Amino acid sequence: MSVTKPSQEKPGCGDLSKELGAFRTYLKSNGYRVTREREAIAEAILRNHEHFDVDELFMELRSRKPISKASIYRAIPLMIKSGVLTEVYMEDGHMHYEKAYGREHHSHLRCLNCRRIFEFSAPELAQVEKRIARQEGFKSLGHKFEIWGLCSNCQGQIAPAKGGGS
Ligand SMILES: [Zn+2]
Ligand SMILES: [Zn+2]
Known part of the structure; x- marks a missing residue:
């Protein structure tokens, strides 16, 4: 995407x-x-x-x-x-x-090594939300999407001690 x-x-x-x-x-x-x-x-x-x-x-x-x-x-x-x-x-x-006030919906990338948070918005995610909700007969009010891993600075450094999960 x-x-x-x-x-x-x-x-x-x-x-x-x-x-x-x-x-x-x-x-x-x-x-x-x-x-x-x-x-x-x-x-x-x-x-x-x-x-x-x-x-x-x-x-x-x-x-x-x-x-x-x-x-x-x-x-x-x-x-x-x-x-x-x-x-x-x-x-x-x-x-x-x-x-949240006045901010557009966005998602986050989270580096498990340096713990920096990066923001991004991807309109496709809203479409996925709508499609899945429709399939499941669900009335959706929002969604969260998060990617965790290593940022470009941290790749090549020691792997993070802890896994992610949220
Ligand atoms: Zn990092
Ligand atoms: Zn944010």
Whole structure:
């Protein structure tokens, strides 16, 4: 298949207020309070343009605000439901996330050696999703496609110690 542009640019840098607005709107319309803590977590997450996990976010937040990991774990599902955040991939037993607001659907290549993540979009995948869903009489709402292995820099180096799997 032909892989279209691997988007490594920083998308949606100027959309922070819109993204926060979308999150606030979700909270209010679903009976959740818009607390300072939730806003601080959301803002830190939405400023982050990389793929991240809770530990990384916690370390970053901790240097500025007394926010517990538990609060982060509680805020994340709300952010996912509000559509500003999405789950990306599992690594070492925990989930990694990225911003979703205003971003096009894309898939990931994950290097098991250097752990870099590469993004790509391939419209064929949407067609495969539709075809399989149709065959199975399934109403699809999305799909995930991930390739793990060794990036071009890491090929030729020692094989990774751990297999992938997600
Ligand atoms: Zn690599
Ligand atoms: Zn991504």
